[in-house]
Amino acid sequence: MKTISIVGTGLIGGSAALDLRKAGNVRELIGVDQNPEHAARAVELGLVDRILPLQEAAAVSDVLLVAIPVSAIQKLLPSLLDMLPPQAVVIDLGSTKSLLCEAVRQHPNRAQFVAAHPIAGTEYSGPTAALEGLYQGKMNIICEKELSSEHALHTAQEVFSTLGLKTIYMQPEEHDKHVAYVSHLSHVSSFLLGLTVLDVEKDERNIFTLAGSGFASTVRLAKSSPDMWAPIFEQNAHFLSHALAEYIKHLQRFQECLQSGQTQELYQMMQQANQIRPVLDGIAQVSPVVK
Numbered sequence: 001m002k003t004i005s006i007v008g009t010g011l012i013g014g015s016a017a018l019d020l021r022k023a024g025n026v027r028e029l030i031g032v033d034q035n036p037e038h039a040a041r042a043v044e045l046g047l048v049d050r051i052l053p054l055q056e057a058a059a060v061s062d063v064l065l066v067a068i069p070v071s072a073i074q075k076l077l078p079s080l081l082d083m084l085p086p087q088a089v090v091i092d093l094g095s096t097k098s099l100l101c102e103a104v105r106q107h108p109n110r111a112q113f114v115a116a117h118p119i120a121g122t123e124y125s126g127p128t129a130a131l132e133g134l135y136q137g138k139m140n141i142i143c144e145k146e147l148s149s150e151h152a153l154h155t156a157q158e159v160f161s162t163l164g165l166k167t168i169y170m171q172p173e174e175h176d177k178h179v180a181y182v183s184h185l186s187h188v189s190s191f192l193l194g195l196t197v198l199d200v201e202k203d204e205r206n207i208f209t210l211a212g213s214g215f216a217s218t219v220r221l222a223k224s225s226p227d228m229w230a231p232i233f234e235q236n237a238h239f240l241s242h243a244l245a246e247y248i249k250h251l252q253r254f255q256e257c258l259q260s261g262q263t264q265e266l267y268q269m270m271q272q273a274n275q276i277r278p279v280l281d282g283i284a285q286v287s288p289v290v291k
């Protein structure tokens with residue numbers, strides 16, 4: 001039986017809390033949140049049993065799951081490791097890894113930390129967005145495994161197995177490069193698609209009466225919180241800029257072909273893009289539908 005603190009009682013922390021409680025092997029779930037309304041809501045919803053300030057939570061917890069914006073994780077990790085009792089383990093669930101790993105690489109208590117990233121989420125945020133089963137069958141990345149102690153890795157693995165996550169290992173730079181393409185670029189693309197259509201709507205009344213499910217599915221991520229995404233884009237600016245340059249090249253080529261009537265090349269571009277089908281089918285097979 002473990003006492004687990006959820007630092008950041010929003011979508012990611014709250015969803016983890018729901019499944020940890022359901023599994024039944026936690027003594028107590030403690031919430032830490034800088035937003036008093038979120039803290040109160042997390043208790044009301046039964047995500048956590050009570051709220052404590054970070055220092056008090058750290059003193060009584062076996063595990064602390066850190067699920068706050070990545071800029072806040074970068075700032076908080078060194079002081080959290082400073083105040084950590086010897087057997088406690090800190091696991092961060094942030095969407096970037098290079099700067100977070102760098103922030104504590106030389107810390108004397110680095111072995112008590114596990115840098116992780118569950119590839120699961122939604123476009124909603126805050127405690128009311130927490131979902132049971134969010135992590136079931138999803139991938140989880142642990143970075144710089146070699147710097148975590150066996151005890152920390154074992155403890156983290158217990159938590160991840162309870163959530164139904166499947167863990168793989170990567171170095172932080174490799175992680176950040178890959179997520180720039182498969183996660184961060186999708187969000188930029190969706191935010192800017194939303195913005196483009198909203199801009200046009202100022203002059204073209206009723207444009208949204210024609211919006212169907214195609215529009216809704218490509219623009220879904222534009223509903224995501226800037227509080228979470230601005231720090232991710234900032235921390236991963238290097239790899240995201242490369243990904244954006246590749247994307248812009250394709251967009252420009254598409255526009256050139258369209259303007260010059262090169263229909264055959266447009267057709268070929270779309271045919272090449274269809275290669276995404278088996279890739280997505282593969283992802284669907286390893287990721288059962290979220291409850």
Ligand SMILES: NC(=O)c1ccc[n+]([C@@H]2O[C@H](COP(=O)([O-])OP(=O)(O)OC[C@H]3O[C@@H](n4cnc5c(N)ncnc54)[C@H](O)[C@@H]3O)[C@@H](O)[C@H]2O)c1
Nearest residue numbers: 008010011012033034035038067068094095121122125126
């Ligand atoms: N949303 C996703 O799809 C997703 C997926 C995987 C990982 N992540 C990562 O998980 C983390 C949390 O994301 P989320 O979607 O749960 O966000 P969220 O906005 O739903 O929840 C974050 C919570 O942290 C609190 N908070 C912010 N700064 C704090 C601080 N300094 N101290 C204490 N509490 C603080 C907020 O009040 C909020 O309740 C982020 O690092 C994000 O990159 C998100």
Ligand SMILES: O=C(O)C(=O)C[C@]1(C(=O)O)C=C[C@@H](O)C=C1
Nearest residue numbers: 095118119120121122123182183
């Ligand atoms: O499905 C969504 O809504 C998500 O945004 C989830 C998603 C992703 O891009 O796949 C978002 C950020 C993460 O760090 C991990 C998962």
